[in-house]
Amino acid sequence: MRIWGWLLDLDRRWIFLGIALAVVIPIVTKYTLPQGKPAPPTVAVYNYIEALKPGEVVMIAFDYSPSSMPELHPQALAVVRHLLQHKLRVVSVSLNIQGTSLGRDLLSQVGGELGAVDGVDYVHLGFKPGGSQVILGMGESIAQVYPTAADGRPIADLPVMEGVKTYDDVSLLIDFAAGNLPFAWIAFAGERYNQKIAAGITAVMATDLYPYLQSGQLVGLINGLKGAADYEALLGIEPSEAPGMLGMSSQSIAHLLIVVLVIAGNIAYFASGRHRRRGRS
Amino acid sequence: MRLQIPLLITFLAGVFMAVQFFVPHDLGVTAYTELLNWGRIIGAFALVLGIHSLLRTHLEKIRRRRHDWPYSMVAIVSFVFMVVIGIGFGSDPGSAFDWLFNYVQVPLDATMFALLAFFIASAAFRTFRARSTEATLLLVAAIVVMLGRVPGSLLVLFGQTGVGEWLHSTMPDVSEWIMNFPSVAAKRGIIFGVALGSIATALRIMLGIERSHLGGGGGGE
Numbered sequence: 001m002r003i004w005g006w007l008l009d010l011d012r013r014w015i016f017l018g019i020a021l022a023v024v025i026p027i028v029t030k031y032t033l034p035q036g037k038p039a040p041p042t043v044a045v046y047n048y049i050e051a052l053k054p055g056e057v058v059m060i061a062f063d064y065s066p067s068s069m070p071e072l073h074p075q076a077l078a079v080v081r082h083l084l085q086h087k088l089r090v091v092s093v094s095l096n097i098q099g100t101s102l103g104r105d106l107l108s109q110v111g112g113e114l115g116a117v118d119g120v121d122y123v124h125l126g127f128k129p130g131g132s133q134v135i136l137g138m139g140e141s142i143a144q145v146y147p148t149a150a151d152g153r154p155i156a157d158l159p160v161m162e163g164v165k166t167y168d169d170v171s172l173l174i175d176f177a178a179g180n181l182p183f184a185w186i187a188f189a190g191e192r193y194n195q196k197i198a199a200g201i202t203a204v205m206a207t208d209l210y211p212y213l214q215s216g217q218l219v220g221l222i223n224g225l226k227g228a229a230d231y232e233a234l235l236g237i238e239p240s241e242a243p244g245m246l247g248m249s250s251q252s253i254a255h256l257l258i259v260v261l262v263i264a265g266n267i268a269y270f271a272s273g274r275h276r277r278r279g280r281s
Numbered sequence: 282m283r284l285q286i287p288l289l290i291t292f293l294a295g296v297f298m299a300v301q302f303f304v305p306h307d308l309g310v311t312a313y314t315e316l317l318n319w320g321r322i323i324g325a326f327a328l329v330l331g332i333h334s335l336l337r338t339h340l341e342k343i344r345r346r347r348h349d350w351p352y353s354m355v356a357i358v359s360f361v362f363m364v365v366i367g368i369g370f371g372s373d374p375g376s377a378f379d380w381l382f383n384y385v386q387v388p389l390d391a392t393m394f395a396l397l398a399f400f401i402a403s404a405a406f407r408t409f410r411a412r413s414t415e416a417t418l419l420l421v422a423a424i425v426v427m428l429g430r431v432p433g434s435l436l437v438l439f440g441q442t443g444v445g446e447w448l449h450s451t452m453p454d455v456s457e458w459i460m461n462f463p464s465v466a467a468k469r470g471i472i473f474g475v476a477l478g479s480i481a482t483a484l485r486i487m488l489g490i491e492r493s494h495l496g497g498g499g500g501g502e
Binding site for chain 1: 395
């Protein structure tokens, strides 16, 4: 059948066009789809934060770069909104040099919307090179690693840092990352200093981190754009105002297109008889 | 002596770090804190090495007029420009550096990564075939996990019918089960293997059996 051969030899530019339309149309039309019930690991993060008392400290690590922003930025926006609404103190750091600007702007944006005050309700300490050494160092003394905030203010003068000396004074650490840093936070802050940790990650990293979720080394896990959309739903954000939910519509249609393409490709592969030719070769 | 002294330092540092983990004596904690400070300072030099490597690679490419050398020129000019703007005028919100980061680097970086979606779709269509039992299992699991992550797509496919609604509510649970059990079982085995390998490598380095970190191209014995 010629149609199977045609399908198998389909010019990949048609696939590119299909994916582009699948991504762009839902964004432009603000088309939203019901996303179903939130994933249990995301609910675990939400519940853990809900159980914290106002005034407790949550440390956020903005360990992602612009390449993973579409997945991680909506997660971070939703979580920081939740923390500030819940009157928790937010202290942010960054072990990724590009993450420091993203984190600073995000805190300033959400803080501005909610009337939170920089230095009182939240502070961005900024980037430090050294990765695991920085994580270990904060276990001994946060002030020694970060004597000043990112903008140069001594942290000793900031009300938000009052009584915050080490991880013992931090109720939860949430790492938003697209690389290996969640493993470093788990190994060095979690195991060495008993810091409670949650992570917001890209979907491709999920299989790597589920074992830590099961073992209790992570209190919860926000997984990809779906995790962001789930968190926004838990916060009761309107779908049209929620970047995660809006993005999920594009992702839903794109995933569906890929699944249809894979199934069609397999049908064509067997129907055209190419599997027999390959077996003989 | 050029070999013995580094090996002795490596051995003593390794033993100290292992002992102080289990014996939280004040002396050990003080020394540990000091070592962490050293570590952070040495870690910062990774940036210097990175810059050196970047410049050397691209300057060499330009000097020898290798394939696509103009791109190396763009890389170096962009690097120098960002450094001058950042150091000269600061990187506070609203600064030129901040503007360049938000309106040049962020879109460029995001665009590069977004291209993956197109290539993955094309590659999946061409290569993801049920050629064997193992490949078929992988294919079915991948489709279930993919659809379980985007249950809304099932309503697009089947509409608001009984089947559509059932799949919409069930598929995320099946996807979560695959992630929680078969996937974690395999992953845990890999993690154990990597951990044991890391411990073995650490011991080999501490005992001087593995010496490649000393340079000179020498591997383990």
